[in-house]
Amino acid sequence: MTAEIISGKQLASDIRGELKQEVESLKEKGITPGLAVILVGEDPASQSYVRAKEKACAEIGIYSDDNKLPSDISEEKLLSLIEEKNNDPSIHGILVQLPLPKHIDEAKVLLAVNPDKDVDGFHPVNVGKLVVGQKAFLPCTPHGIVQMIKRAGVQLEGANVVIVGRSNIVGKPLANILMQKSELGNATVTVCHTRTKDISKHTIEADIVVAATGFPNSVTADMVKEGAVVIDVGVNRVPDDTKKKGYRLIGDVDFDAVSQKASFITPVPGGVGPMTITMLLYNTVDSSKTANNIK
């Protein structure tokens, strides 16, 4: 079997087209969705994600308020910038790019964002709402993954999903979305992690495998069953002198071998990554509508 590729790039472009139209009609009502983007430090990957987010905002007409802070900024100054954005009515979404430098307490920073502007869905209030099945901002990567699975026509209801990775950004929220009694859920979910005794024992039974380990080739062909759907969340930079940037990107999945066995697979680049940014745009537009009592 050769897997069908689920193109996150294509799906992202379709959804961004829909969002662009929605933003145009909001603007006719005098509403411009606004996103505050906060980047601390000079991590090259974070800089590139933030640039991509700002570009995506510009493309669909969202106002992006760009805040680049030095890596040695104090926690106090960062918290006061967040407070300023919490109180700014032109801002409907606030995102603090992660990871933060070691001297800043990430939990404290995420707690400082007004939950109503928390378009990353990382505030404990939104995390809690998701767990108990209340309406909340869904974290962007998990939401993007679920949209890719659904729009590929893959049945989630009753599916056995195995997520490899238990991060707060991907593994845990994805498990919670997929467990919901909703159209985005009704799956049976297993989360594997570094202390799982035999990861293959779980993945080999899965209808859908999500690899979010942060390590290249951590999901191999012998770990997945024939016809499984495989979603690759990894973005790993591998040195490559033949590339202009000096590296190439690979995921967490052994793509060539696994795509000979899977029914659907996501590529890296061009898979989950572009959907992460798209769902951020979606949450920002949604937040601007909620702030203006528009359904």
Ligand SMILES: Nc1nc2c(c(=O)[nH]1)N[C@@H](CN(C=O)c1ccc(C(=O)N[C@@H](CCC(=O)O)C(=O)O)cc1)CN2
């Ligand atoms: N505040 C947040 N911080 C982080 C998040 C997040 O959702 N919110 N997620 C990740 C990084 N991330 C978004 O911020 C992200 C990762 C990857 C991509 C992406 O488009 N990847 C491309 C390749 C891009 C490249 O050339 O490097 C792809 O996979 O095709 C977008 C966003 C951690 N931090």
